[in-house]
Amino acid sequence: MPLDRERIVAAAIALADEGGLEAVSLRKVAARLNAGPMRLYGYISTKQELFDLMVDEVHAEILPAEQPGDWREALRVLAHRTRQAALRHVWLADLLGGRPTLGPNGMAVTEAKLAALDGFADIDTVLRAVEIVSSYLTGAIRREIANLRAERVTGLSKREWQRASGPHLTKMLATGRFPALTKAVHDGADVDAETSFATGLDWVLDAVAAKLTRPPAV
Incomplete structure (x- = not known):
């Protein structure tokens, strides 16, 4: 062939x-x-060119068949589809957050992000909003992938690692040096990765919404 x-x-x-x-x-x-x-x-x-082509190919999995009409839902869908693509292709996390993807699929995803906010603010505000959402995605996805890789390397699930680390953590907290951390460990809710991602994304979108002001009709 x-x-x-x-x-x-x-x-x-x-x-x-x-x-x-x-x-x-x-x-x-x-x-x-x-x-x-x-x-x-x-x-x-070059190998870098190959990596760029690989990233662009995966971006084809991110773009939805139809763009939601609501800007918030459009960005939310793109964010969740990006996370799902990264979980299917764990290596993608290592290539997120660098220079803009200039392949046709990557540009289409960027176009969808910008188009979702078009008309709600001036272009500089739209650009900053897209950058902020993208930065959240990159950080959250890399953290989740790092935890998955740690599980594979150690052979310990999150629960197993917590149990194994329990005695050391208890000893450190008992020193009284970390009162805020102690409160977080004892009183904080333990949520799964998907819930944590969705909650953080909603908070970021709330911040974006506070900056958007649809210009008056001419």
């Missing part, structure tokens, strides 16, 4: 899904496709 960019990117994504970004190289992708490494250079110049 002849090579093309689509097959190369699909093979790279499969390798990354199996073993992370460290499992991706032009040589390994070529081996997955039963091709010589030099053949790939006719389609991909």
Whole structure:
């Protein structure tokens, strides 16, 4: 079967899904496709270019078939779809938050974010709002993925790690040096990752809403 960019990117994504970004190289992708490494250079110049194409391909999974009419719901849908894509492709967390994605799918996602807020504020306010939401997504997703990776490395679930760490934590809190942390540990609600993500997202959208003022009709 002849090579093309689509097959190369699909093979790279499969390798990354199996073993992370460290499992991706032009040589390994070529081996997955039963091709010589030099053949790939006719389609991909560098590994960074390959990573960019992989990210853009995953962005196709983020864009919904239909854009909700309400700006808040539109941004919420995009945020949750981004998180779901990152959970399917854990390596994506390592590539979020850098330079803008300039592939067609990445640009379409950015267009959807900006379009959701179009008309509610001046363009600079819209840009800052989109940046703030995106920054929350990047941080929240990276934290969740880091916890998932820790579970895989240690073999301990969150509950098992908490039980194993309990004696040390109890000893440290008993010193009285950490009263706010003690209150959080004893009185704070333990919520799952999805609930935490959704709650934080709603708070960020509340902050965005406070800055939006639809301009009067002309």
